[in-house]
Amino acid sequence: MKLLKTKQNTCQKEQCSIPYISQTSFDCSNEASASGLLSKGEFTIDDLIEAMYFYGTTIDLVGSLNKDAFSPPSFIVVKVNNKPVRFGVINEDYLKCRSEECCMRRYSESTTDSIVRRGKNIFSIESQSNVICISSIEIKFNYGIQLPDIITLTPSCGPIEGNTTIQVFGNNFQEEGKQYYCWFGNEKSKFDVINSTFGNCLSPNINKIHSYQFHVGYEDDGNIKSNVEFEYYNCSIMKAENQNYQEKQIIMVNGNGFIDTKSIYCKLEETNYSKLSPIILKAEYIDQNTIICQINNMDEIKNKKYFLSISLNNVDYIKYNTSVLIKPEVQYYSIEWIIILIILTITIIILLSIVTVGVLFIKKQSQQESVDQTISTKEIVCDKIIGRGSFGDVWSASWKGQEIAVKLIPIERVEKKNIEEVTKEVKLMKSLRHPCILQFFGSGMDNNFMLIAMELMQNGTVREILNNSCINLTIENKLRMLKDTASGMFYLHHCKPPILHRDLKTNNLLVNDNWCVKVSDFGLSTPLLGKEINTTNLCGTLAWIAPEILQNKPFGIKSDVYSFGIVMWEILTRKRPYSKLTPYQIMLSVSQKGSRPKIPKKLATNEINKKYIELMERCWDELPESRPLFDEIIDILTDLIEMTKFC
Secondary structure, eight states, rough: OOOEOOOOOOOOOTTOOOEEEEEEOOOOSSSSSSSOOOOEEEEEOOOTTEEEEEEEEEEEEEEEEETTTSSOOEEEEEEEETTTEEESSOOTGGGGGGGOOOOEEEEEEESSSSOOOOOEEEEEEEEOOOOOOEEEEEEEEEEOOOOOOEEEEEESEEEOOOEEEEEEEEEEOOSSOOEEEETTTTTEEEEEEEHHHHHHHEOOOSSSSSSEEEEETTOOSSOOSSEEEEEEEOEEEEEEEEEEETTEEEEEEEEEOOOOOOOOOOEEEESOOOOOOOOEEEEEEEEEEEEEESSSSSHHTTEEEEEEESSSSSSEEEEEEEEEEEEEOOOOOOOOHHHHHHHHHHHHHHHHHHHHHHHHHHHHHHHHHHOOBBBBGGEEEEEEEEESSSSEEEEEETTTTTEEEEEEEEEEGOOHHHHHHHHHHHHHHHTOOTTBBOOOEEEEEEEEEEEEEEOOOTBBBHHHHHHHHTTTOOHHHHHHHHHHHHHHHHHHSSSOOOEOOOOSSEEEEEEEETTEEEEEEOOEEEOOOOOOOOOOOSSSSSSGGHHHTTOOOOOOOOHHHHHHHHHHHHHHHOOTTTTTSSSHHHHHHHHHHHOOOOOOOOOOOOOHHHHHHHHHHHHHHHHHGSSHHHHHHHHHHHHHHHTTTTT
């Protein structure tokens, strides 16, 4: 059976329909060999099948009868995909024909729903009685094409030069099938489907400033109405100057073609090729010729020259090739105001000093009572083992009605030098107080055990969570875990003297019932009395150890930042680093070849993941001085968490 197709303009759902017609003609004859006795055929629907939906089917059948008036009624049943469409008596007008003539009749049956389907369809005819000949069969059904629904674009504007990466959020993106295109009015570019609700494309080059209707469709689906628009702009910077504006320090930028996008940023770079992180400033739209960059921290950038660029969509930057000098802030006050300000400042400082001294005294007394507490082993009721450490097991337990975790260290298995190590850990833990550092309650000893009592973390270690495939971690969950870890490490590095952890890994990150992460296991931690440590003792776990330590070079707080980069890789991939290498291979690969854990390409699918990977690679940079400090890491993670609210 040959499929004959007629096609109207491509339609969106419920706007119009497109008919498919399958038609076959036969010879009318009583001979057994005649084609009119054909009872089965098939046809295939394979055009745009991923986006088609069907409704309404009509079957027209032309039959001929040649019999006497005393023959019984004739019935036939037509089936499509084994679904019957019964035709009634087909010889109702027979008496109008002379008996020697062949009477041709057309019979039609329609359904409101479709009985055809995508792909192969089987068509059959079953005669119930006395059907002499079928001369033609025609099957008609209607279909529409359902295009994706677009919810929002990020960004929703870009320069006329094009090549802006646009993240498209919506519904009904088909992950397999015919190629989608992003349509900007009459211009188009290929659309890459990431999943059923998200994809991206590049804006094409357009030579006209305009807001174009945007939709996602097929290669010939232009001029479809849409409520989503993408705006093209064409702007340039003519002048940029540091000024004092309304008692604030700003950079006044003059140019042409600026538009108000509510997401305007200024970027300052010391040179065009600087490897240092650029300074990003929020900006305010004044008019199409003026933008103001707001300077919040003058001390950080004053007396320096910077190259300026501006982004109207938080993606594409327009450069101003002449450097801008940031001058020191100048304020003018009357002598009376200066005297008043001096008196107020001195008064406030005195009051704050009195309050601070009082608070610190009370807090110190409270902490001293808490951390110096000696706990008897008889007061502890152990429940079950929840972890194993380098010196002893960790138990869940109760102490004076409170649920705690207890590390029990058998005295008989502890050498004198190891007792000193444990004592060192206890002493260090007593001095630490931070929401992202594991809380210490006290310690004790009897003839059998040394004990350390600490906060119970109900959800175990981050490593255990990563190993559990039943626990779904969103990118926001992962970023918050990393921010907690970075906050704890920032605290350690800002103690006096700074404390190096030296064994930062997911096994030493604990999670409580509120899913807050706390840094633990300070057995290898070392106070940093100078800028660097010189030692030949290799401490920590090989996969997380910085290359400068493996090479027996001096190291400092940036070695913990390297370990944090490996932790970022663990949380991103949920895997163990270098799982297929021996310890010796890990040491050689990292220290001599500069190897790092492999980053799966499929993970760099969106802007958040790209910035995540960029930060991770900075953390495990070969050069310690190129790695960021934890305060910068916290700021970047905070920005990424904010970005997840728009995804």
